[in-house]
Amino acid sequence: MGEVPDRSAQLATARVEFVANGNSAPCDLPNHVAASWRRSASYGVSPDEVCPDYWTDLDFGSRLVRCAQPVIEQLVDQLSDIPLGVALTDDRARLLSRRDSDSWIGRRLDRVYFAQGFGYAEGTVGTNGVGTVLEFGDSVHIVGAEHFVDSLQSFACAGAPVRNPFTGRVEGVLDVSCLSRHSTPVMHSLVRSAAQRIENNLLLDRNQTQQALFEAYSRTDAHGRQAVLAVGRRTVMANSAIQALLDPADLDAVQDHVRFMMFRRATVDNGIELPSGRRVRLRGSTVQVGTELAGMVSVVSVFREAASSPTTGRALSSQRVVGAPRSRDEESRCPAWREAASTVDIAVRAADPVLVLGEQGSGRLTVLTDVHRLVHAGGQVVVLEASAVDAAPAEAIARLTEPVTEPTLCVLRDVDQLSARTVEALAAAVPESGDGLRTLAATASGTIAEHAAHERLLSMFNASATVPALRHRRVDLPMLARSLLSDLAARRDVRLSDEALRLLGGYSWPGNVRQLKQALSEALARRPVGVVEAHDLPAFCQSTPRSALRPVDETERDMIIAALRESGGNRVATATALGIARSTLYRKIRQYGITA
Ligand SMILES: Nc1ncnc2c1ncn2[C@@H]1O[C@H](COP(=O)(O)OP(=O)(O)OP(=O)(O)O)[C@@H](O)[C@H]1O
Incomplete structure (x- = not known):
């Protein structure tokens, strides 16, 4: 069932007039469409052609996409006698997925860039079944000449917002697009109920991870009177034993540490120092639902005699207060930072090669130089930037291998950015065992493991520390x-x-x-x-x-x-x-x- 021809013609004339002189449309144009035309004109959208932006950094495997996929399949089946495309966008109108009922309509939609990766925000494309939903805040059915841009006139799109069931925030838009002559009002109601089904899936999905975390927490809590803390992406569960054990600032610090570790390791057994000065042992395991991380459940106990406990292995060694760096590191209340500083401290004392990982600007070089300065007052620090090493590898090798007479820290900065050729030259020239005076160190971002060419170089480092991003401290x-x-x-x-x-x-x-x-x-x-x-x-x-x-x-x-x-x-x-x-x-x- 298409539109009544008279109305289509009136609408087309009204749109042409509006585009030509900005007058508001005389016919029975729905308010939200009239408002959208005005917005489109004020954004300076070209009324002739669609020129959407293209995005390369979208998450096509997001939770939203995963929860929407079965609903989209079902919707395409329900409407299989009409050539149409069902699309899902994120909250900025950028297409995350599109499923077509046949390849012919797919080609038509591709021609107007209604395809994965393109953005259909009203500010770029004018009135349409995606961007207008986000502006209007509710579902819309934009048919034929209601579109602002000429090249979309032959289409009809029904779009509905998909809201986060917990916060009510719009997470994306579900849209059904077809030629306007195939459009029927039922599309609008179908897309609305499909969007609700996606919301329901989001609810069930979130419930599954929360449920799994809660079950793991309850199982651990049931084991006697231990202090248990569960940290999820947005949830924290702390039993009465841990609340009695730790004051709020210490509990915050433990939470920070767990949140930092749970994205990095499946199990943790760490000794950490808390703002109050107490030292605790934290043992935790992550909880997964499929490939999704639900969180980490951990048990905390206080080290009564931390210095002499024989059973804590790495945990205790990372707690060595003897010789731990003072000044800025000493003042840090963040367990993850203190652990990193402590690892660097142990490496520098033993002149062991150490790799410091972390985001740019997080203080990787600072922790190395501070620790070295504190351990070897009067020693020297040589910093080699990746760009300079790449430009003159022979000079860098000379600096790294020349004899030294005082404790020297040699830092290769951003090794993950070195070219494969330089890496090979360095790896071949730098001796595997040091002279006891020189500490070889490097900084890199956390993704270094993906660079296979660096493997030989990486094998030279015996220790590694991860400096937390500022948002985690x-x-x-x-x-x-x-x-x-x-x-x-x-x-x-x-x-x-x-x-x-x-x-x-x-x-x-x-x-x-x-x-x-x-x-x-x-x-x-x-x-x-x-x-x-x-x-x-x-x-x-x-x-x-x-x-x-x-x-x-x-x-x-x-x-x-x-x-x-x-x-x-x-x-x-x-x-x-x-x-x-x-x-x-x-x-x-x-x-x-x-x-x-
Ligand atoms: N604890 C700190 N106290 C004072 N200044 C700090 C501290 N940590 C870092 N900075 C400052 O922040 C800036 C970035 O630190 P740093 O150079 O150590 O970071 P990075 O992780 O090595 O990253 P990049 O390679 O981008 O420099 C520097 O100017 C440094 O002096």
Whole structure:
């Protein structure tokens, strides 16, 4: 059943007029379509051709896709007598999957780039069955000339939001697209109920992992009176024994440690030092449901005589306080950081080659140089950058093998970025056993194991430490901020207000300590002495986006934050100042995680 021809013709004329002179449409155009046309025009969408963006970093195997897959198959079967495509997008209208009832309609949809990886946001493609759902916040059925762009006029699309059953947040859009002459109102109701079935699957899926974690926690808890902690992606379960054993700051530190370890190891048996100064033993195992990590269940016990316990193996050795680095590492309250520092400390004392893994800017070089400075006061540090080593491998080899007369730390920075040729040359030239004075060290990102060419080089390192990203050591943030401020503004009386510190604590710090340092140095340019306030910090600190931002998004986010500050946080005034709809402003605030 297609559209009534008269209405189609009226609509087509109204659209042409609207595009030509911006007048609102005279016919019985649904309000949400009229509003969408206005938005499309104000975004500057070209009314002739679709020009969607293409994204290379989408997660086509996400939980949403997995939960939607069976529903999509069923929907295609239900509507199999109509040539159509059923698509799923993420919360930014980017196509994650599409299933066609036949290849002919698939080719038609490909021609308008309605295909995996392309984005159908209203701001780029104009009124359509995906982007308009996200703007409107509810399901829509956009038929023929209701589309803003010419090349979509022959299509009809029914789209419905898929919401997270726990938070209510829109996770994506389910869309059915066909030619408008094949469109029927039943598509709209079918797509709505299919979206609800996906939500139900999301609920069951989440329940399965939570249920598995809960069962593992209950089984462990049932074994006598031990202190049990279960940490899931969004859940924490702590029995009364652990709550009685640890004060809140210690419990937070243990949680941080478990959250850090559960993504790295299936089982853990670690000794860790807590903010209160107590030392505990933590034994834990991860809980999996299929390939998905549900969390980790762990048992905590206090080391009564930590220094002499014979049974703790690695756990105790990583706790050696003797010779543990002082100053900044000593101040760290993050168990994962302390463990890394302790491993480096043991390696440096034994002049054992050590590899330090972690994200860029997380302090890998700093931990090496600090520890070396503390262990061998007066020793020297040689840092070789990957680019310089690649440019002149022979010189680097000479530096790594020349005789030394004092304790020397040689750091090969970012070894994962070295070319395979350089790696081979290094591996062949650097002796496997050291001279007792030189410690060979390297830094790399956590993905080094994937580079097969580096294997020979890696086999030269006896120890490795993983430095946690700053977002996994929030407990250290006040200490780090203080230490960086005093480095940046030595002999000046500067400190952070509580509000500024709260803001720093809420940000995700993808660039780690280096980015924190940069943020503080920008704040100091605005407030060289006295109390650094929240508004002295750069705009990005006021936002925690859900995914990596493109430079254009960063510019938009900073403009929004500046306008919000200007208007004292008034959303209506901000939307007016920026010339965007209030709904768009709210969406962008959510998208960028703006907290201003
Ligand atoms: N604990 C700390 N106290 C003060 N400054 C720190 C600390 N940790 C790191 N920094 C500073 O943060 C910046 C990044 O640290 P570092 O160079 O050690 O990181 P990295 O992990 O080796 O990464 P990259 O290779 O990107 O530099 C440096 O300017 C360093 O001085």
